[in-house]
Amino acid sequence: MVSGEPSNKKTFKYSKNFNFFLVLLCLILVFLGKLDLIAIRNFKAFVSDFTAPISYMFNKPVKEIAGVLEEVKSTGSLRDENIRLKSEIRRLKVSNSKIASNELELLELRKLLNSIPQNKIRIVTGRALTSPGGTFANTVLINAGIKDGIKIGQPAISSLGLVGYVVNVSFNSSRILLIIDINSMIPAYLTQSNWPAVIQGQNSQLLKIKFLSSEATLIEGESLETSGHGGRLPAGINIGNVVKTFSGKYYVKPSVDLNRITYISIITNFNLPQDGNNNFDGFAPMQKPKTSLGLKGIDSSGSRKLENVAD
Amino acid sequence: MNNNLFFYLVNNLSKNIFFFIGVFFLINIEVSLSFFLIFNTATPSLVSIIIFLFIKKFNYIPSNLNLIFIGLLNDVFLGNNLGLTSIYFLLFKFLTENIRINITDKKHEEDWLYFTIIFVIAFTVTLLINMLLNLKIPDLSPILYYIGITLVTFPIVNIIINSFYFIQRLFKS
Numbered sequence: 001m002v003s004g005e006p007s008n009k010k011t012f013k014y015s016k017n018f019n020f021f022l023v024l025l026c027l028i029l030v031f032l033g034k035l036d037l038i039a040i041r042n043f044k045a046f047v048s049d050f051t052a053p054i055s056y057m058f059n060k061p062v063k064e065i066a067g068v069l070e071e072v073k074s075t076g077s078l079r080d081e082n083i084r085l086k087s088e089i090r091r092l093k094v095s096n097s098k099i100a101s102n103e104l105e106l107l108e109l110r111k112l113l114n115s116i117p118q119n120k121i122r123i124v125t126g127r128a129l130t131s132p133g134g135t136f137a138n139t140v141l142i143n144a145g146i147k148d149g150i151k152i153g154q155p156a157i158s159s160l161g162l163v164g165y166v167v168n169v170s171f172n173s174s175r176i177l178l179i180i181d182i183n184s185m186i187p188a189y190l191t192q193s194n195w196p197a198v199i200q201g202q203n204s205q206l207l208k209i210k211f212l213s214s215e216a217t218l219i220e221g222e223s224l225e226t227s228g229h230g231g232r233l234p235a236g237i238n239i240g241n242v243v244k245t246f247s248g249k250y251y252v253k254p255s256v257d258l259n260r261i262t263y264i265s266i267i268t269n270f271n272l273p274q275d276g277n278n279n280f281d282g283f284a285p286m287q288k289p290k291t292s293l294g295l296k297g298i299d300s301s302g303s304r305k306l307e308n309v310a311d
Numbered sequence: 312m313n314n315n316l317f318f319y320l321v322n323n324l325s326k327n328i329f330f331f332i333g334v335f336f337l338i339n340i341e342v343s344l345s346f347f348l349i350f351n352t353a354t355p356s357l358v359s360i361i362i363f364l365f366i367k368k369f370n371y372i373p374s375n376l377n378l379i380f381i382g383l384l385n386d387v388f389l390g391n392n393l394g395l396t397s398i399y400f401l402l403f404k405f406l407t408e409n410i411r412i413n414i415t416d417k418k419h420e421e422d423w424l425y426f427t428i429i430f431v432i433a434f435t436v437t438l439l440i441n442m443l444l445n446l447k448i449p450d451l452s453p454i455l456y457y458i459g460i461t462l463v464t465f466p467i468v469n470i471i472i473n474s475f476y477f478i479q480r481l482f483k484s
Contacts, residue, residue, distance in 0.1 A: 022375050023401050026382070027440070029394035034444055040393060047387040055388065058339035059346070066346040130388065131345040135353055135457045136441050136449075139390030167390070175390055182449050204450035205352070259351045 045170030052173045056129045122269040124148045138181040145172045149268045161238035161255040187229035192222050206251035218250045327377045334381050353457035355464035366407045399437040
């Protein structure tokens with residue numbers, strides 16, 4: 001018989017002890033993986049590189065189907081969407097004219113203060129090969145790697161703001177740890193009150209605000225940006241907005257929809273701090289003074305205009 | 312005797328390879344499901360459902376090494392700690408083989424209860440290991456959603472497999 005089993009079948013069956021031994025082996029592997037050994041990192045990079053095209057092959061049709069379904073669903077609300085977009089255009093036109101004048105004012109003030117010009121960022125953009133579908137980890141694989149100048153730790157952004165940072169890189173692909181992951185901690189500051197805080201992921205759609213001063217008052221809708229403290233990320237990248245939940249707690253909603261991300265850019269010319277090197281160029285926001293003289297800008301006659309800034 | 316042993320090994324090896332390839336594709340499908348709005352928070356664990364059905368329905372017990380490799384691959388795909396899913400799969404298989412309950416008379420209800428108990432135990436153990444590793448407590452809502460959506464998907468997958476059987480038998484008859 002071809003499918004016949006040998007008489008000493010028991011010898012081929014794993015004993016329960018062997019099962020426990022295997023579980024123990026996996027546990028050791030998990031702890032070794034946590035130590036971030038180079039061999040394990042290289043193994044992960046090799047497997048990611050090898051399986052990236054297969055993942056893309058599977059993801060592409062599913063993504064297309066999901067897109068078609070969403071488009072079909074959205075046709076019902078086209079009229080409302082049109083009205084909303086028209087009002088949005090009007091609002092943007094107003095803010096655009098304000099931005100133009102603010103930009104000129106900023107340039108002028110920088111010139112007056114003899115401010116050090118910011119380095120132009122160099123980015124490499126890659127296509128997201130996977131979606132962040134994990135329960136324990138939220139990462140995305142992109143099709144750009146060492147060959148494109150990507151290194152571990154470099155920040156990943158999209159047109160809307162911060163996405164995360166590179167945690168593993170292979171020759172053709174890189175893995176990005178998203179800001180919503182539980183292991184992600186981003187030094188940030190509140191843009192209106194300038195209070196610094198740390199934004200921590202919690203494996204859900206909202207981010208936790210940690211280490212915020214008890215004096216700080218959170219405003220719903222207030223935006224947060226990276227502060228650059230610690231030198232891991234550049235300052236001034238948009239993270240998200242403060243939202244209040246039903247329980248009355250404040251969280252941060254990322255400005256980037258991480259589930260629908262297609263392209264991710266990596267800032268490749270951002271230098272990470274070396275050990276023992278403390279010359280990082282972080283942004284340390286100053287607290288808003290209660291009532292003091294503030295430089296408001298330059299008036300139409302070209303002279304400096306000083307006025308009292310109310311809190 | 313030697314001939315029998317050789318064929319037994321070849322038979323087992325081919326089964327394991329087919330199982331590995333099948334589950335590899337399933338992992339990819341599972342990951343890509345998160346593009347759908349309903350699975351944005353979490354995707355159902357299709358691999359767990361298939362492993363359970365293979366053991367209970369088709370009497371095929373996947374080898375431990377196979378499960379370890381599948382787990383490692385899943386971890387690399389999702390960026391998990393390497394070996395975490397392997398532990399989950401090994402526990403899941405061990406519990407599926409050893410837990411015996413007799414609550415209801417109906418076979419399909421019993422299957423669902425079996426699956427619920429096994430899945431929740433295996434997942435809780437893995438979750439605790441993960442929490443121990445990160446020294447952080449994650450938000451529970453995506454985890455509960457993950458458990459819920461998997462438990463809802465189980466009977467759907469079961470019905471699909473049963474209907475395939477039914478159509479197959481219909482054609483044969």
